[in-house]
Amino acid sequence: MGDVIDDGTGADTAATTDTPTDTGTSVRERLDGGEVTAYRRIHEASLRDPEGFWREAARGIDWVTPPTRILDDTRPPFYRWYPDAELNVCFNALDRHVAAGRGEQPALHYDSPVTGAQETITYAGLLARVARFAGALAGLGVEKGDRVVIYMPMVPEAVVAMLACARLGAVHSVVFGGFAPQELAARIEDAAPKVVVSASCGVEPSRVVPYKPMLDEALHRSTHKPESVIVLQREQLRAAVGERDTDWEEMTWDEVDADAEPADCVTVAATDPLYVLYTSGTTGRPKGIYRDSGGYAVALRWSMANIYDVAPGETMFTASDVGWVVGHSYIVYAPLLTGATTVLYEGKPVGTPDAGAFWRVIEQYGAVCLFTAPTAFRAIKKDDSSASKLAGHDLSRFRALFLAGERLDPDTYAWASGALGKPVIDNWWQTETGWPIAANPKGIGLLPIKPGSPTVPVPGYDVTVLDGAGEPVPPGVEGAICIKLPMPPGTLPTLWGDDERYVSSYLSAFPGYYLTGDGGHLDEDGYLYVMGRTDDVLNVAGHRLSTGSLEEALAGHEAVAECAVIGVHDDLKGQVPRALVVLKSGIDAETEGERIRSELVARVRAEVGPVAALHRVDIVAGLPKTRSGKILRKTMREMADGKSPVVPATIEDVAVLDTLAPVLRSSGPS
Known part of the structure; x- marks a missing residue:
């Protein structure tokens, strides 16, 4: 298919009218609309004829030797896209735009509130x-x-x-x-x-x-x-x-x-490596994600138009780090492959100088979208729960907020959506895939939003949910989220120098499928719900409960800024849930804590059920996270169980975990 992009006009009107935030029957009533029909047609075409689909998408890239073969499937599970093509990714990111007359357009805005430096590079x-x-x-x-x-x-x-x-x-x-x-x-x-x-x-x-x-x-x-x-x-x-x-x-x-x-x-x-990006391995030895050149360039260029709705000449602000996959894909390569302008931000969502930092950057550079982690918005909400820092900032060119990196809880979605009045779009993917697996495809047309879901599988991805025997489960039933092989271009074709580990880590559990390691379900409308890593599933007296469902109930409380649920060992029930909660600024845990704890226990009982058996809620100052914003649930669970976990090198602030250690290892509420 060709690029589906907005011409940049009428952004304000589109941003307001394209926010179909509904639940229940109202969503189902909209599912025969034009946007959904367009998405379904495109997604079905990508699965029915993947070679034709990705042949057309490859026209968005300049090739030294254009592809005549699109997919090499002669050696499964080691699939290769564009096996006979040649290119240079840097040429596609820079030289071709200069040759096309974009030489004086800003390519990169460097903004460093921690040093006071700012620079625009054409x-x-x-x-x-x-x-x-x-x-x-x-x-x-x-x-x-x-x-x-x-x-x-x-x-x-x-x-x-x-x-x-x-x-x-x-x-x-x-x-x-x-x-x-x-x-x-x-x-x-x-x-x-x-x-x-x-x-x-x-x-x-x-x-x-x-x-x-x-x-x-x-x-x-x-x-x-x-x-x-x-x-x-x-x-x-x-x-x-x-x-x-x-x-x-x-x-x-x-x-x-x-x-x-x-x-x-x-x-x-096209099959040569562009980069190797390491992600944590279960053995402690990092896994080198092999990213090919041609497939990655095609997928990112396609995603900018069809998912993020960013056109050449427009500005995208991705608040991440080039050390992570989001930084690789949507600070560096995707915007530049598109001929857009990117923002390189050396700062934080709060504290540099305050919770209005992102709004200042969006206004100053005219960003049409912001892409960051839900953790960043929970931090903003904690410091500025009324969104007062938005006042006075001109966000007229801003069209959408994209969030990824961990599960977007409905409460954070509702707060961000209400504060901005623009679409808040969850998207779910991994270092391994390099670009979104599931998203609301804004460039194709926004689908009705269901809070708690990153919406639907992106064209090119054949997503299914399997039970322990490898059989697809009915809608609404949780299982292992998997992707049928071959995965689309841009995803990892193997691990750096280790084909055997690639197979054993991702492909051996369910032959013919890539195991994402996340659990969740698809609903009757085909919307995907990602409830957390499969090792974040609790087994309470034989009942399997995802931490995501319990956290969703907790996060809906008006006093909660962010939360985490872990499953701790129990001699009788096997595991019982334990909640750690950070309160919003201005709420006194000393005087309000007991009431809030009781209300949170009641919320979980009402929304998840008595089987959840949540009795312990700890109010804490902060939660330990990786630098990319993921909460270290496994580390906290092991500490609560009396183990001595290996603390990941990716931890943002080890002092937070040190402060939590006595709480996690104690037997009474704090």
């Missing part, structure tokens, strides 16, 4: 910087297929380094800036980079984080040594470079970049 300017740094990497011996590890904060140079690797056909592996040495060492060990690109420090609202000492320690621990290390010196904390005996050559960004000759684009196969 497409022509970004191309010049990327080509020059690619030349610098080439001068250090980086060639097609070599790996480059990037360990940087949210600065333009991080984007430049990523695109410079793509320009050379090298494989980048971005590691979240500030990761602990042992985690960084594990990724260096696995990726075996020729060069590591880092920065002297990262800047947080209340501290400066020295990166170079952590990188030095990681390289000391790793048996693999890169040939070169490049350090971007930041004025907040400069690093010592080349002052100790090392096995690698150390130099600053300015040193390698100053005299470099700009490099041209290197042609790669």
Whole structure:
């Protein structure tokens, strides 16, 4: 199919009239409408004739050698998209837009409230910087297929380094800036980079984080040594470079970049890797997600038009980090592949300086949409429950809020929807898939919204819910959410250097299906409900309950800012639920706590049922999360059960978990 995009006119009217937020019968009455018919036609076509569908979508990309074969299915389960095609992803992200006359259009707005820096870089300017740094990497011996590890904060140079690797056909592996040495060492060990690109420090609202000492320690621990290390010196904390005996050559960004000759684009196969992005593994060893070049470019370009409804020349604000998959896909590659403008934000939703930070950015750069995590909006709601910080900001060009990264509870949906008066669109996906599995496809036409559901499977994804025997379950029955193979372009074709682990981790449970690891159900209208990781399912006296359903009941209480439910061991029932609740600002837990606890227990009993057996509610100051916003339920559950869990390296603030430890290990309410 061709691109389905809005021309950018009438955004205000569309934003108001395209918000079909209904439940129950009113939703079913709308399901024969034009938007639903269009979606169903497109989704059915993508499953009936996937090769024809993705052949048409491939027209959104400029190819060196256009594909004649669309899908190589000769070696299942190792499927490959566009096996005979060639391209360069950096050319598609930069060069072609400059050639088409977009050279003076902003490509990237850098906005750093933690340092006070702001910079706008045009497409022509970004191309010049990327080509020059690619030349610098080439001068250090980086060639097609070599790996480059990037360990940087949210600065333009991080984007430049990523695109410079793509320009050379090298494989980048971005590691979240500030990761602990042992985690960084594990990724260096696995990726075996020729060069590591880092920065002297990262800047947080209340501290400066020295990166170079952590990188030095990681390289000391790793048996693999890169040939070169490049350090971007930041004025907040400069690093010592080349002052100790090392096995690698150390130099600053300015040193390698100053005299470099700009490099041209290197042609790669569509099936060649663009990047490796590591995600947590159940064994503690990180899994390297292999992302191919051609399929990823096609899928992201298609998604920008059909899911996010962002056209060339418009601005997308994704508040994430380039260390995560959302940052890879929707800060860097998708907007630039589209010819849109992206925002690189080095700050927080609250505290830099306040809960109005996002509104200021949206207004300043004219963003048509914001993409962030539900956690960010829970933080905003906690600090500014009346949304008073919205006042005075001109959001007339703003059309939609997209949320992903964890389950969007109905209460947060209702608050954000009410505050903004614009569509609030949940979308669900994973590092492994690289782009949404389920979403409300705004570019095709918004479907009726059912709070608690990311709406429907995205075209290209054949989503089903299976029971333990691998049989599809009826509508409304929970099971394992799976995707029938082959998955669409852009999703992982395997793990980096480990086909066997790819199969055992994702494909062995149900042959012919990719196991997402999430549980949930499809309703009678085909809407998907993702209730949490399958290991977040409670077994209370033989009754299986998802933490998501209990959290949904808790979050509906007017005093609750955010919450988490964990299942703790019980000799009689096997497991019983335990709730941890953060109250909204201004509510006194000392005087109101007992009443709120009682009301929360009653809410769960009324909305989930007595079988839930929730009796313990702890009111806490904060919940431990990863840097991407996921609540560490498994870690808390293990602590509550008296175990000594391995705390994930991705934790945002270990002090929060330390504060919670006595509460989790105690037997009485707090």
